[in-house]
Amino acid sequence: MIRFENVGLRYGAGREVLSDLTFSIAPHSFQFLTGPSGAGKTTLIRLLFLNLKPTRGLISIFGKDTALLRRADMPALRRRIGVVFQDFRLLDHLTTYENVALPYRVLGKDEASYRADVTDLLDWVGLGDRKHVYPPVLSGGEKQRAAIARALITKPEFLLADEPTGNVDPPLARRLLRLFLELNRLGTAVLIATHDIGLMDQLDARRMVIEGGHLEIYE
Secondary structure, eight states, X not given: OEEEEEEEEESTTSOEEEEEEEEEEOTTOEEEEEOSTTSSHHHHHHHHTTSSOOSEEEEEETTEEGGGOOGGGHHHHHTTEEEEOTTOOOOTTSOHHHHHHHHHHHTTOOHHHHHHHHHHHHHXXXXXXXXXXXXXXXXXXXXXXXXXXXXXXXXXXXXXXXXTTTTSOHHHXXXXXXXXXXXXXXXXXXXXXXXXXXXXXXSOOEEEEEETTEEEEEO
């Protein structure tokens, strides 16, 4: 589904921040991405989400060489990828329901076609009774779950989650991990970027460790 071959990235004339990344991500797979702060996890996520282009090497996503993509092709490809950002990126003037429904609203869908899906998903992440609340009133954990629900609403083929348990307590972190596992069981490939060793130790999953701009993979 995703393939990197000898990918390198540098900003301007500086040294490479990512070097010689070669790996693939299979459909329906589950993996963790970890490494020290500043090692390049978020930069790699931006490459995977087509927010950055590599300085060198090949990136193929859903069988398409990203170097050959036209700008007009990008939105359709991105819609196949769900992203949970570290800073949530919820819109404060929209309710929890409206934030989760936003991807459908951007596509111009009629609300009647997605209302039940949004409501069911909010119940699934434990926010059914908070759907009419605005983000400033939500707790950190509730915002996290709302961001996850928004990333999942369009049933992406691949989910990227950047530190999804970074603002929650251990019991809620375990609950969120169960949500990701259930999503993976339903067919979505999942990559979770995290510093949380305890979280990773709960699951015998592939680990992608990035340090000093280089990647090691432990199956």
